[in-house]
Amino acid sequence: MTDTLQAGPRPRLNRARVLEAAVALADEIGIESLSMRRLAQELRVVPMALYKHVANKEELLDGMVDVIVGEIDPPAADADWKSGVRSRILSARHTLQRHPWARRAIETRTAMTPRVLDYMDSFIGVFLAGGLSLDLTHHAMHALGGRMWGFTQELFEDPAAPAPAVTDAERGEMLRQAAQRYPNVVAIATSVTHDEGSVVGHGCDDQFEFEFALDLLLDGFERLHVRDWTSRGAKAAR
Template sequence: MTEKLEVDQRVRLNRDRVLRAAVSLADDIGIDWLSMRRLAQELRVVPMALYKHVSNKEELLDGMVEAVVAEIDPPAAGVDWKSAVRLRVLSARHSLQRHPWARRVLESRTTKTPAVLAYMDSFIGIFLAGGFSADLAHHVMHALGGRMWGFTQELFEDPAAPVGQAAMPPAIQDVTLQQMAQLYPNIAVIAASSAHDNASVVGQGCDDQFEFEFALDLLLDGFERLHRQGWSSRPRDARQRADG
C-alpha cells in the first residue's frame, strides 16, 4: 500500500506542487532547514524526482519567490495611482509577512525571474497610467526601493559582476533589449529614459548619486510638510487628552 501511494504521488508531481510544498515547508521549519532531501521527504518521493521539476536548490528558491509574488494582489482598478500603489505595497507586505523567510530569499536572488520582472513592470505601469513621465517614474521606482515588496531595501541593488567578466556584445544587448521591450514594455520605457552611469551600484545605467539624493530630498520634503502640519502618529483624540 505504501509503495502504491508513493508511485501515485510521483505520477502527480509537477513543478507547481513542488514549489507550493517548498513554500509551506519553509513556513514551517524555516528557510535554513529547507533542502532538496527534506522536501522530497515531505512529498514522499525520492530526491531525484524533484530534479525533473527544479534543476537545483537555487532554481527552487527562484520558484518559491515566484510563488510568493503570485500571492500579491494585482493593481486595483478604478482608483487613483496613489491608492493603487499603496494597496499594492501593503498586499506585498502581507504576502511577505505570511512567509517570513521570503524577504531574505528575495534579497539574495542574483537574477530577476519572469514573475519578478512582470511584477516590476506592472508596478511601473501604475505610475505611467497615472500620468507620470517615464523619467519621473524611473526615479520614483528607485526612491521606492524595496518598499514595492513591502520592506525597505534598494530595489535595483545587484551583486557586482565578477572581475574580468566580459561585457555582453552590443548585438546581443540589442536583441536582449528588444525581447525585454516585448515582454516588459513599462520597464523598457523607463530604462530608455535613464541617464547612464556604468559604475552605479543602484542599477546598470543609473546614476547612483542622483538616485540617492533624489530619495533623500523626497524624504526631507515630506518631513518638512508633516512638520508644518503638526503631524503626530497618535490619534487625534489621544493627542487632545494628552494636551488637556
C-alpha cells in the first residue's frame, strides 16, 4: 500500500529496462548529458542500483548500441545482391538517424556484441548469396566500412584482439559455436587468415583495404568526369 502513494509501483529493474531507458534518455537529452546519476533518477532509483545490471558505464553504452542495432530491419528478400545490400544499408541509416547520438557511440565502441555479429553475418550473407567471392565480399565489407551503419567509419580497424585468456580447448569450442551462429563471419575471417599467417585477426592488410575503397571511389569520379566531359563535347559539336 505504501508504494501506491508513489507515482507508480515502479516495476523491478532489469538489464533490458535499464538499456531502454538509457536509449530513450539519450534521445531526449543527448549522449553527453547522459550520466549514471541522471539515468538512475529517471528510473527513480539510486545511482548504484544500476551497477547490479550493468558492470560499468562502458558496458551500458555497449548495451545501448546493441539495442539500436537490434532495431535495424532484417534484410528484405531482394532480387539481386546489389539492391539487397542497398536497401539494407539505407534501412540502417534510417534507424540510426532516429538516434542522433548512436553514430558517435558506435564509433567509439569496439565491442562485438551478438546483435552486431548477427547484423554483419546477415549482411555478408547477402553478398555471398549473390555469388560474390569470399575475397571480394571481404573487401566490399571493408570498403563500405561504416556505411553499413548508415554512416561511415573504418571497421575492423583496431586489431587489438580482446582475446581474454582462454585455453585452446575453450577457444576451439567458442569457434565451433561461433561458426554455427555466424557462419558467414567465420567464413570470411578464416578465408583471410589462410592466405598469410596463422594468427587470427591479422593477415588483413589495412593499407590495402583503404586504398581499395579509395580507388573504387576515384575510378567512379573519373568515369563520371569523362562522361560529363564527352557529353559536353557532344553538345558543343552538334
